[in-house]
Amino acid sequence: MSDTPRLHRAGPTLLERARDLRTLIEREAGRAEAAGRLTTPVVDALHAAGLFGGWVPVPLGGAEQSPRELLDVFEELTYADPSTGWVVMATTLENGTAGAYLGDDAVERLFKGPRMPLIAGQGTRPGVAVPENGGFRLTGQWSFASGMYHAQYAHSAAAVEGTDEVRIFISPMEDVKMLGNWDVLGLRATGSIDYTIDGAFVPYSQSHDFGTTEPLRGGAIFRLGLLDQALICHSGWALGIGRRLLDELAGYAAARSGRPGQIAGSDAFHADFARAEARFRAAAALIRETWDDVERTLDEGGRLSVRQETMVRLALNHITSTIAGVAGFVYASGGTTSLREGLIQRLFRDAQAGAAHILSGPQALQECGRELAGLAQGQSWVVLALEG
Template sequence: MTQDLLGTASALHVSDEFEPLMDRLEALVPLIKANGAANEDARRLGDDVVAALHESGVFRMGIPVSLGGYECSPRQVIAVIEKLAYADASTGWSAMALQMESGTTAAYLSDEATEQLYADGGYELMAGQGTRPDNGRAHKVKGGYLLSGSWNFASGVPHAGYIHTAALVEGTGEAMIFTLPKAQTTVVDNWNVMGLRATGSHDYIIEDAFVPDAFVYPVGTKEPLHGGALYSVGLANMAGMNHAGWALGVGRRMLEEMAALARRKSGAPGAGVDTAQFHADFAEAEAKLRAARAFVMDVWADNEAALARGELLSTEQETLTRLALNHATWSAHAVGMTVYTWAGTAALRTGDLQRYFRDLHAGTQHVTSGPVVLQQCGKALAGLAKNPAWQFFSLVERGERA
């Protein structure tokens, strides 16, 4: 099959800002760790943490260079989100969502919109739900759309000034992403959940809000108006790289928490951590997490090579991207279960280990790592789908096999 070629997008950009950014984030790890419990109690990130993240430059990571961002490459993005999720799962998730939606908005909207949203090298943060267009409807009017609907899971919305949301256009059924000021929406303070509480992933309602044409783009677009080849992967694959980094960071933190607990318990009478079974289980958990990370990075190295050649990702590459995310998520889950088993009652008490266990289980429920996506990956890889293609997180068959 002939590889599809990119249109006007330029080469894949690998950011020189990556190493300095990682150094700045490493310096923030103590602050982020120290605020984990308080953030959870508040059901949002603390002002000090948010200010430090802004100052670090992490929210510029996904914004095109031409608009004042860093435009980090996929493996750079994965490493950054991994570091933040290691420091605190909710901080990692919030930063992941905010920077991804702010970056893709910059890439896919026209100059008319970006000149307002990213004026003078600044940026606006976006939050919202981009995977449920059937939750909203947009009525075409002169110069734009009247948008209405109700959506869930606006991760990081307490810190955003704009909403990024998917809806269906009346008459055509086309799924579009709409960007509008948060002031035009009603945020419903209902994020009362088991895990990832500090992400503030509240619901929101929009009633007949006018959104200009310049602030709208198709959900499935892979044609950036700003930036390079990174943005030709589309929203679904952007989510794949970001969520994979989050899972790997959470898994690593849980293993390190368990190792620290084991060292404290070792030598006590009857300590389980001194048994050969714990040693074997810990080794298996370490291997599982490292294997998951290697798979993710191998898939994205191959993807980056295709983008650098000026190619769009093939169906197989998109399939492996979704599979690598699923594998990373559920490998981190397996690590978490091993840690919970051997931590004993320490896992029940208030503290970092308990919070990470709950945050991990909240993260596994995201649609990107769900069982249906895994099933579709298997169908495609086994050659049982007829001329398959991915439409967001759904595998569609276009007729007889090629």
């Protein structure tokens, strides 16, 4: 169990470095989209800036940012390019939780290099793990492994044969067969391919209970558990793409100001833009209010209540549905500019892809409503459902 009970705050350094990378990330975004993965200059720059260590516990050389600090960094990187923000949020989460929850000898193997390892994979739709002396034999197929092309290790969920236990397994890439089947509408540069593992041995220390909230190293953020920490990722991503969508539309309208028949002179457009801005800002305010409340609880050494867990899920669901609507408004307002290949079109496609993620799906929203209405007495959150 961690001996650092309070929430650690890293300060503004990584956010400032993320801002410094905006020009590079924007310049490389088109190439990344065409290649189906981030470009080498961007990945190298993210490493050099220390951004892949933003979630890693301090004892392992990471920054161990707080939830609000992580939200700000993911917002900034996503504003520059949604695929870049998505890859960083996914891999830093998996780097951080590996550092917090794996056994000592596994951490020594993974984190001994001159720069942070990259861990990518999928923590849902589990494979099967068969116990064997000192570890497990892992087999399965997983989908949507964002950042896998840049990773050295895979993060995979699997059910332990003969038990009800689900664990996360960290496997070297030589045990992974990448299927390369990422042909999608949006978030193309994330390279979120499917992959398989066939009977690879994983030492026990290179795995951890999916639901653990007791870190072996690092501070209070890791007492949130894997799922609640993942909500930080998607919330920060939504903040970034929502803001960029509206800013791009404002720039598009301003560039056409004074021309007859353009949206810049339309009273209806002005009113619709105001409504979209208000909806996004309100959803963003709910994200920040909710995570501020979480940080206060962690600072006091507490754990989240059922209502707090409801609210972090609801805040994510609300902002995701909000940006999907904002993206539709931006796309429709952009006319033929939206129709052609370009930033507005890419932002629209990326917003639709991000909104399809399971964490923002209808099940969680329905369960949030049930709890808020007082119809889940005595129940608690288990991933995306309330159980009692």
